Amino acid sequence: MxxxxxxxxxxxxxxxxxxxxxxxADYTADLKMPNMLVAKVLRSPHAHARINSIDVSEALKMPGVKAAISGFDGYGIKWGVFRYTQDHDMLPTDKVRYIGEDVAAVAAVDEQTAIEALSRIKVDYELLPAVYDPIEAMQDGAPLIHDQYKNNINIHVNIEEGEVDKAMERAFLVREDTFKSAGEAYAMMEPYAVVASYKNGYLDLWMPNAGPHVRAKAIANLLKMPLNKVRVRHINSGGAFGGRSEVAPGDLVASLLAIKSGKPVKLVLSREENATSTRQIHDMIATIKTGMAKDGTIVAKDYRVIYDGGAYSSTGPIATSIPYYVYEECYRLPNVRYNGYRIITNKGIRGMYGCHGRAFMGGNEAQMDLMAKELGMDPVEIRLKNGLTAGEMTATKSKITSCGLKETINITSEKTDFKKRWDRTQSPKGIGMGCIAIMCGFPMGFRSxxxxxxxxxxxxxxxxxxxxxxxxxxxxxxxxxxxxxxxxxxxxxxxxxxxxxxxxxxxxxxxxxxxxxxxxxxxxxxxxxxxxxxxxxxxxxxxxxxxxxxxxxxxxxxxxxxxxxxxxxxxxxxxxxxxxxxxxxxxxFPNIDLKREWISRPWGQMAGTFSYATSVAEVSIDPETGEVTVPHFTAAHDCGRAINPMAVEGQMEGSVQQAGMAAITEGNLWDGGHLLNPDLLDYKIPLACDMPEIDAIIVESIDPAGPFGAKEGGIAIRMNAYSAIACAVTQATGTLFKEFPLTPDKVLELVENGKEEKR
The missing domain is CATH 3.30.365.10 (Aldehyde oxidase/xanthine dehydrogenase, molybdopterin binding domain)
Incomplete structure (x- = not known):
């Protein structure tokens, strides 16, 4: 070191x-400019309907209304992260595809006038049949949401390395399970806000974002403007977690209103709008089949994972791939088949997340524990046996240049006396371990x-x-x-x-x-x-x-x-x-294979390096109610070199909250296309009083290419914290979990099933 x-x-x-x-510190909603107008958006009340006409003329007649727009005021350019996913008209002119979709907008001298003006916009809708369940959406005859996606299959990621079927036939132990997870809300403290100012042909914008250059390019494309006339400016962000990754309809709305009115425009979404009309997190159904040798070596993996993508592509190819990649970056998979399907439904759009894929990762890890037990092994042994080491290649041909996975497993095991505690029945208490890796800087073309x-x-x-x-x-x-x-x-x-x-x-x-x-x-x-x-x-x-x-x-x-x-x-x-x-x-420029593509060429160097982490959760379950509490959580993270250890520890602690504790509380609830919990009263974010005592341990592998040896710090814990919770609940109940979040009703059912199995 x-x-x-x-x-x-x-x-x-x-x-x-x-x-x-x-x-x-200033945030977007804090910004004030002379003659600034207030923007409000008219949203679709329907999950699926054709737009026959939009008339904003009555709104424009109101005193104090300075501009009113619909999709007919734009250029009809559709957004998509990739050329083959450009399907999102930020202000639609053909049809609406989810409840809460942006349809039209106004800019007025004050909020009350803007709200009143929305009621004067006339939209003639023709209702269409809708589909909300991804399994139903895939069936022949289901309502087609976009003409170009047969059976509403937006993205199909197919990865196959080795001889999966033959390896599975030769395996000593084979197990197949299906896991589900509800979609989640990003639930940033700061609802989305954007300010746009247009002067002398130049557009200035302020909004929370995860990449200003990516955002500016998208807006320039939508408005057919050169990049040097679209300026995304610095502003503080009140949370992102993956949900600020892409251009938003609000960006186009504020921009068009500023251009039309010639005045600065501020759009601030309500908490409910932030939940229903910005990005959300994918629901997921993951079927995992694993074959192991008698000594616990993974010989084959076969996956079928279905993602509810909502109404548009968003980051489709990336979101459909990442859960698999972070797993293959952690474990040796000599024979593997992955079929990931992102399905279009009439729900809000789903995007990327800092802890995306909880059914997939939690399912893999909990299933591994049960197979280890059947083979007479423990979770520590089986993870050490199958974990990657520096110098090895992943299944899709990425070289691992530095790897502290073994160290994170050993140190968390020793700190928690894991092997002894896992070996004995502890009900209603349990202990579980989760491991994962994260790529640092994946291919983004020359923007890498x-x-x-x-x-x-x-x-x-x-x-x-x-x-x-x-x-x-x-x-x-x-x-x-x-x-x-x-x-x-x-x-x-x-x-x-x-x-x-x-x-x-x-x-x-x-x-x-x-x-x-x-x-x-x-x-x-x-x-x-x-x-x-x-x-x-x-x-x-x-x-x-x-x-x-x-x-x-x-x-x-x-x-x-x-x-x-x-x-x-x-x-x-x-x-x-x-x-x-x-x-x-x-x-x-990181050492990555720029020819690598998420669907057409899913192999080659994924990232310049990879970080590693292991989490151990200790849980206690109330056998009468099924309520899960987490008294203690131990997390070890190989971040290469901690530039600021205090900041890394803070990210680790935040990750335990965002993913670990969220595993027992957070999930979107739906009635058809209606989101039932779009606020922070009914959407159960873990509070300070819910948090465990956290032991955050930094492991330094000193990456050869990292600055001072550094790699990413924090997200690797986020990607495995829910796995540790799931494994601990499975160990405590003696029954494999099937669905996130692990709310009391589901856990109580696991407890009862465990009692039945013992009888």
Whole structure:
């Protein structure tokens, strides 16, 4: 482990902390501009209906209404992450496909006027039959929601490596189970909001997003505008979790209203609109068939997974693939077949999630435990036997360059005395383990790279310009900490300019776990290039070799003779005098196979590296009510190198809440196409009083390509926390769980089934 850093690896207070805890941080809804208008959206009351006409003329006659739009005011360009998934007209003109879909909008001088204006918009609908269940939607004769998707199959991801059927026939033990999980809400604290301002042909936008450059490109396409006239600006984000990954209908609505009215427009969604009319998380049905050798080696896996995708493609190919990939990045799968189907239904659109795939991952891990028990093994042994190690390849041909999986398994096992506690019957208590891996920066074409600019001002203070975006993870503070280390100045001396598309260059954003591995690497390269410029001048001035130059505490000095030193600002001023100011660029492109494609070519290097994690949950079940409580949770995470251990621990703790505790409370409830729990009263987010005592353990594998050895920090725990809970409940009840969330009614049924099996 590297030990010669001054600030890397230290527990530092995040640079954004003060503004957020004092309430001075600005969010989109806080923005105020002269003559700003209020926008409101008219939404579909129908799950499936043809639009015969939309008339906004009466709304425009109202005093105070400055603009009114429908899809007929746009260019009819459909959004899709890929060319073959471009099916979403942000303001439809043909038909509506879910309750709550954006249909028309107004901008008025105040909220009351805007709401009244919506009631004057006339939409002539022709009702169509709807389908809400993905299994029903796949059947012949089901209502067709998009003409181009036969049997409403939006995406079919087929991966097959090895000889699955032959391996399954030779297996000593074979088991097949089906698991379900309800869709979830992202439930960000900040409901979606967007501000648009249009002046002199230039469009400025503010909204929470996971990648400003990706968002700007999408909006430019929808509006047929050049990229240098669409500017997504920096703003704080009140939560993302995958739900801010794509362009939203609200972005187009606010933009069109600003263009039409010539005034700034603010659209703020209600809590209910945030649940029904922005992205949600896929419902899932996962059938998992596993074949094992007598010694517990996995010899074959056969999957059929059905995802309820809602009304449009969204991130379809990615969402249908990720649950499988994070599993194959963790375990050795010599023979594997994966068939993932994303199905279109008349429900709200489903997108990506930081802990996507809980039925799949939880099912794999819980099934593994039962098979281990049947073979006379324990969960620790079987995971160590099948877990990947550095230097190995995944089933779809990604090389693992660093891997601390074994260490995370061993340390959580030892900390919790796992083997002894799992071996004995504990009912109504249980203990469970979950493991997973996460790719760091998956292929996004040329947008996979990050570029950083850097300048040092004549007083020695630094300006850092990077496209990195922060959705609460601490990305902004992380890149400042990296620059501070290399340039030898305090973090407070660095001004960060970021997440503004007109002044920064391309960056993959926070969308693909790329901020630490990709974006920080670009910052590191830029700072090293600037440091070399400093060293060249300082070496000449101090009369020492360039290799003898060091930077620390705003000073440039000789390593061999520290008495030879000068302030950094002197070197910078000398550079200005020579007409060679200290300015540098750094770019980093991860080692990925750009020919890899989610459907047509699902093999090749998926990411530059992979992070690993193991979670152990301890649960207690009330045998009378089925209520599950989690007194203690242990999580170990191989994040490569913790740039800021305190920030990594915070992400780990948040992951336990978002995925682990959510496994027993969170799930969308539906009546046909109506979402029954679109608010935070009926949608049960775990509260502080529900949280366990958490032991967060950092394991450092020091990735060879990561900045200072770093990889992503946090999401690997998010992707396995619910598996640990599911395995613990299965162990406590003696019965395999079948469905998330593990609410008291379902758990009580497991308890009763366990009693029956014992009889």
């Amino acid at each position: 590297a030990t010669n850093q001054n600030i890397i690896g230290k527990r530092v207070i995040r640079s954004d902390s003060l503004a957020k805890v004092t309430g001075t 790279l990050s570029t950083c600019y850097l300048k040092i001002n004549d007083d020695g203070y630094v300006t850092l310009v990077t496209g990195v975006v922060d959705n609460g993870q601490g990305n902004e503070s992380m890149v400042i900490q990296a620059a501070s280390e290399i340039l030898g100045v305090p973090m407070e001396d660095i001004n960060l300019v970021n997440a503004d598309t007109e002044v920064t260059n391309l960056d993959p954003g926070a969308y693909s776990q790329a901020a630490a591995f990709v974006s920080t690497n670009a910052v590191k390269v830029a700072c090293e290039n600037a440091r070399q410029q400093i060293a060249t001048i300082a070496a000449e001035k101090l009369g020492v070799p360039e290799t003898d130059i060091a930077l620390k505490d705003r000073l440039v000095y000789s390593l061999d003779n520290p008495e030879k030193k000068m302030p950094l600002r002197w070197v910078v001023r000398e550079a200005f005098a020579r007409a060679t100011p200290i300015a540098a660029t750094g770019t980093f």
